[in-house]
Amino acid sequence: MTTILLTFVVAFAISAGLNWLIGRKTPTQGKFVPQGGVGGGPALGLIVLGGPLLLGGGREVGFLLTTGAIVFALGLANDVARWRPSTKLLIAVVLATGFLVVDYRLAWTGSLTIDSMLTIAWVVGMLGAFTLLDRLAGLSSGVALAVGTVWLWSAWTGQPAPPAIEWTRYLAWLIGASTGVLASNRSAGLALGSSGCWVLGLNVAGLPLVGSTENLQGTALLPILTPPVFILLLPALDQFRRTVARAMTRQTLGTLALSLPRAFVVGLPQRATVLTLGGFAALGGLAWVVVDSVVGYSVSLGVLGLLTVAFARTRVRLFHTVHGELPATGAVTYLDVTLGDVRSILAMMLDACLVTLTFYTACRWHYGSQFNTQFDTFLHGLPVVLAAQMTTFFALALYRNVWRTFSRRDVLILGAGVVLGTLVAYALTAALFDSAPDVASVWVLDAGLLFAVVFASRAALAIIQFTRAVAQHAVVFASRAALAIIQFTRAVAQHIVRFAATAAQQLARNLLAWGTANPRTVLVMLAPASVTVLILQSFLTANHVPIVLKLTVGLVGAVAFVRPVSGLLIIAGLVPLGHVLTTRIWPEAYPANATEALVLAFLAGWLLHGLRRGDSAPRLDNRLRMPALLFGAVVVASLVVQVAVLQVWKDYPWPFILQIVTHLTRDYFTAVIADARPWAGDLSGFGVIHNSLLMLEGLALFLCVTAAVREDQTLARRLIRMIVAGAVGAATLSIVQLGMAMMASADPVGELRPLLSQGHLMHLSKLNSAGAYFLLTGLVALCSAAGRRVWRAGWLSAAGLILVALLLTHARAATAAGLGMVALIGMTAVTRRGFSGSRRASLVVMLVTGLVLSTGLYGYVIQSSTALDSLRFRFLMNDTSLRMAATHPFFGIGIDQYLLSSERFASPELSAILQTTFFAPRANAHNQFAQVAVELGLIGLTAFLWVIGSAFWNGWKYHRANRADWRIAGVLAGLAAFLLAGLVGHPLLFAEVAHPFWMLVGLAAGVTGLKDDEVRNVSDERRVALAPLGQLWAGLAAPARRPLGFTVLVILCVFASVPMRIGQEFDAIDRSPISYGFYNWERDGASTPFRWTGRRVRFFVTSKPRAIEIPMQVYRIGVDFPGTVEIALDGRVVNEISFDDDRWRRIRIPTPSNPDKKFSRVDLEVDRTWRPADVLPDSTDTRDLGIMIGEIVEVSDQ
Structure with missing residues (x-):
């Protein structure tokens, strides 16, 4: 420590004195002038280089001082005679290759070739950065001081390993010299110039390369x-x-x-x-x-x-x-x-990459399978070849007027430069290394490849002009098809480039505008956006997720940030295929949920987009906003209650909070939660978070689509197209799966009938839920075909594919609901203008067809044994749901708790069916409305129906005023049929189905742009047919007309009930198997079972016994014991045990009888812990251990 302080003080004194003297004596008064002049660089350079030279050091220090002297001399020359940026870039590249020649390079990747290129970029970047910092006098010294201080602190603390004393002295000297410059430059008027800032940049870049310690990290x-x-x-x-x-x-x-x-x-x-x-x-x-x-x-x-x-x-x-x-x-x-000098710099950077690529290709081509054994030959020759070729190109003025003119003279100069550079590189490698490439074919091939690629890069302008002329002649003489393809390709390229430029400009504008955003907007938009981004980054940082999938999700978020409508259209088409992406295309990504990742990326981009200056989201009326807020509040309140209950099962509050944060930020898309029982494993029970977020994501999509469609009514038809396109993709995959199963058999035609009797599905794992999804989108496509004739063939084709996929799912309820809805739509179309002529005949045909289909459906479905069993099973599930709902009628048993509680409420008959059919003791409701009512109570079901009813009412008003728009009629019909199918299933538990559903609900809510009085003016003739249905929707949406304060009061009551509900759940928990702070069960030498404790443990016992006995033992650590153990009962200390030997003790703790309490809490706290890895030789156990606890026994008498 004394040596380091003394080194710092001496360097500081010398540096401050010399820089003060230069600042006083320089004719330019310490100001660095661009036309030439010397600042404080010579003083700093002499100090930085001279001090370590006097202090001494090993080979690494000597190399660093040598290169520092070279760069100091070159920098001093640049201060006197200003060089072009391309000249300085060449100097930096050659200096960087010097590090590679003596085998100093970064170790950031597993590839030595990539590390070599990164080393060159590292050295060049550091020299450029410190040159840039010296534009503000004193800033480069301040940054060097910060870097040196960080490295010195890392070296002094010895993490991960203590460094050699020479590096601590070197860092102390560098810090002292930089501090002296700052102290003597209080007015910030003395620049260092190239000589000083290059010396600092080289030291900062070189220390991580040559330092023989892990403390000098470049990152x-x-x-x-x-x-x-x-x-x-x-x-x-x-x-x-x-x-x-x-x-x-x-x-x-x-x-x-x-x-x-x-x-x-x-x-x-x-x-x-x-x-x-x-x-x-x-x-x-x-x-x-x-x-x-x-x-x-x-x-x-x-x-x-x-x-x-x-x-x-x-x-x-x-x-x-x-x-x-x-x-x-x-x-x-x-x-x-x-x-x-941008052109020259870009050309030099390109040439550096080309030289490396051609030399690697030449060696790889020549050595072939022996390349790995000859890799040292390539590695030693690479820096020499790079320095020689770059220097030769520069000396022959190959970078003058680059990409402006390219004549025959330039071709000759290029050829001479390649040949001369190759000869120089060969001579240098032969003189410096024994393992250099000495085969002529390597150098000839390298020269030929280098000439070809550099020639192509230089002649790019002429090639582009020639290609343009050829393309123009081709356009004149080619067919119209070729002309259309060229124009289309050009339009796409221009659109991509303009979109990228627009995105960059808007991103910069938004970043600068966030600082002045409305605080309310920041609170409302940035808080959920931050949570969304934190959850999403667990997908982007997962090691098993392919980079292509990560880039896709990131691109969706970027598009949503720049153009939210475009992002919405993208996810509308991709969401149904998310399961396919992670199970078929990239199976290594499983269990990551690509569907949810895409939706979260869109929501994050949409929320961040809302922070733009002057950009406020379209305001929604209370009819839509309040039910959504109420439903979201019910979900959030239920989530809070269940998380509080989950904490009781898992751990102490603070460790549990850390576990929740870790799960959201790291394991959300990587962990498999296979069990709903909270006591079954570390992550068991965490499904409540996933299901709650699924519900909230759907609600957010509802609000996004509603606001977007309200702002742009043309978005409705585009969104419908994308949702149907996604359904067509999913349907096509189902048909492809059937075809693959046929081709896998020896007799495809003979196997067709047995295969058709099975369910075929690829984009989802639940046939009934997939059937409801195909029913929803198929009706939308079918009704859209009744619109413009120009698109009718496409819509009918899409509807046909989706219908085939629906039949392949064997979803009987979805098929029956679809037939009924199609019949209703047909009757509506026929009766719209009266019963006359051909419409009456069409109605008769439709009724006869419906009767025949219904009869066939009854004979095939209802009379089949599986259908009867299915109906009986759903009847029993509804009966179970009623019993469950009766226990918590208002707020429900808690979100995601139906599956766990169904085992307790199921009848013996239902339990037997579950065991024989599902091979599990529990199941979900198989009724979406019952699922919501049981988990969220009557308040949650009312809010759920209120949201959907309000959307239906808005869509119905629009349809009454715009009868020619069949797309909205299809949306309403699809949603109605979907909800009917939801009576015998739970499709909203799957993201691939729930998200398109909520988007279509939002579309129905957003299309209306009419006021109530405008709707009333619609003629009676256009309202007769479906007036009863309109009254039904009016009844569902009627609560929206109530005052805003009533809904706010209900929301406040929901959140106010949370403490009471948590208390009720706590009282209902059987805490006897719950314990914190214990490790797994083990056995000692006498086969006695025991568990190690940490510093503190907690467990619960029933209040029935009069006392409990706790077997305890300590492990002898040398001559000491762990000390004392403090025992508390219900928060009150009842005993304190001191250990003087390592024998087993049985400690009896009286438990006072209290009929009002079901359980008593016992806390044990050890005054100190120990780690086996620190005490026992050859042990890798890093657990913090306290004492050993055996099986706890409850004693019924004193």
Whole structure:
């Protein structure tokens, strides 16, 4: 410690003195001028390089000092004579290859080739970053101080391993020199110049490469460097955005809107700006040092990012210099970063990648199967080849006028550069390495490939022009089909590019607008958005989910953020296929629920989109908003009650909360919850969270669709198309599955009849629920076919496919409901204009057909033994539901509790059917309305029906005023048939069915744009046919006319009932098997069963016994024992046991009789614990152990 402090003090004193002297004596008064001049860099460079040289060190320190001296000399030359950016890039690339030559590289991936390229990018990036930071005098030193401090703290704490003393001295010297620069530069007027900032950048980049310790981690730089670099790059990002916008809009360079001179100004003096950006860097380093968990670190980085964006939004201003509105120089700080020599830089970066790729291809091609054994040959030659080729290309002026002109002279220069670079690389590798490629074919092949790919990249402009001319002639002489294909492809490409540009612009605008958003909007939208994103990231960070699936979900969220309507249309088509994605296409992704991930991504994007400045969601009337809020409140209140009950079964409150958070943020899409009993396993009972979120997601989709359709009435037909398209995809998969089963048999035709008697389904695991889904979407498609004739064939084809899939599910209830609804629709169509002529004949034919079909259905379905058994089973389930609902009529037994409670309420006959048919003692209600009524009570069922009834009423009003719009009639008919099928099933328990249902309910609620008085003016002739049905919907929606305060009062009562309901549930729990803090059962040497405790344990005993006996034993740890054990009964300390030996003891605790209490709580707390891995040799057990507890015995007498 003394050596480190002394090193720091000496470096600080020398640096401060020399920089103060330079600041006093420099003719430019310490100001670094672009035309040439020297700042404080020479002093800093000499100190940083000279100190470690005097202190000494090993090979790594020597290499770092050597490269530092080289970069210092080059930087000093750049300070005197300014170089082009491409020249500095070449120097950085060559310096980076020097690290690879001596085998210093990052170890971030498992591939040495990729790590080598990352090392080059790392060194070049660090040199560029510190050059950028030096635009504000003192900032580069402050960032170096933050980096060095973080590394020194990591080294000093010795995590993960203590480093060598030479690195702690080196870091102390670097920190002292940087601190001296800051101390002598209090006015922020002395820049370091290239000589100083390059030395700092090389040290920061080189220490993780050459440091022989795990403490110098390069990833620690990312949170430190990102905030200040982002602020300084704002002008460059703005220039890039304007360039892209100009290219996308095809505007010339002289367009006034895009080419006005602009200046970015920070509204603080330069010293305050440096301190602020340095503070951001220090916060990033502090987050790296303090936070040790992934979630906490992510949250810290998120907060730091928000602070940076807020600073950019509030302090950075944009001025147009042509208007003469620039503020005074002393009060603000100008950001003068621009993109210069862009073509040359991009060409050099491309050439670096091409050189690496061609050399790898040449070695791979030549060595073939022996490449792995000759990999060292490639690895040693790669940096030399890269440096030689890049230097040769630069020396021959190959980057002059790149991508502007490409003549024969350029081709000759390129050929000469490739040959010369190859010869130089061969000579250097042969001189430096014994394992260098010495076969001529490798170098010849490398040269040929390199010439070909570089030639193609340089001639790209001429090739594009030639291709355009050929394409124009092809358009003239080709057929109309080829012309249409070319135009279509071009239109799609333009749309994609424009969408990407629009998305980037809107994202930047939204990020800057969030800082000034309405606090109420932020609270309402950002809170659920944050929860949604936290849950969604468990899908995006899951290791078993393919990257393509992650990108798809992320793209849906991005599209929803930019254009929520487009995101809604995407999920409408993809949601039914989510199960197929994770079970058939990417089976390794199972059990991740792609359907829910897509919906959560859309909801997150939609909520974040609502935070745009001046963007307020369309307001919904109370008829729609209040039932949705009431139903959501009932679901949330029930979830709170069940989570509180679940905590009693699981663990102490705080560990249980952490378990919930971990499950939501890490295991939500990866864990399988196979048991509803909360005592069966670690995650058992957590299904209540999933089912509650499924219900809330459906409600959110309902509100989204309603608001979107209210704002844009044309969205209804597009949304219907996408929902039907998703159903067509699911139906096609079912038919494909049938075809695959036929092809797998030896006699496909003979096996067709047996196969048709089985259910075939691919997109879902429940046949009845799939049948209800196909019924819903099939009626929508069938009614849509009655619209415009131009789309009729397509709609009828879709309806036919969905009908075939419905029949393949063998869902009898859905089929019967569909037949009845089709008959009703036909009668309505015929009677709309009276009973005359052909319509009367059509009605007679329809009735006869319905009679025949009904008779056949009765003979095939009702008389079959399976149908009778199914009806009997559902009758028994409804009887069980009534008994369950009678126990908690108002608020229900709790969401997701039907399955668990059905075993307790089932009759003996039902239990026997469940065991023989389902091979399980419990089942869900097989009645969606009974499921909701039992779990959420009468209040929940009323809210559920209120939501659906309000949507039906709005849709019915629209249909009465727009009889020609058959699409809405199809939606209403599909929803009605779906609800009828729900009387014998529970389709809303499956996300693939529930989400399309709620979207169509929202569509029905949103299409109405008429007022009540407008609906009343519809002629009596158009209202006669379906007046009774209209009165029914009016009755369902009538509660919406009640005052708003009544609904708010009901919601408050629902939440006020939560404590009472929790207390009732607590009293009903059998706590005798519940315990916290114990490990699993084990046996000692005498085969005595016991369990280890932690620091504290808790268990429950019944109040009937007069006393309990607790067998206890301690494990001898050397000569000490764990100390004392404190025993408390119902929170009152009743005994304290001290151990002086390791024999078993039986401790008797009296339990006072209390007829009002069913159970007594016993708490044991050990004063200290121990870990076997710290005490016992060869032990890997890291548990915190207390004492051993045997089987607890209840004693009935004293």
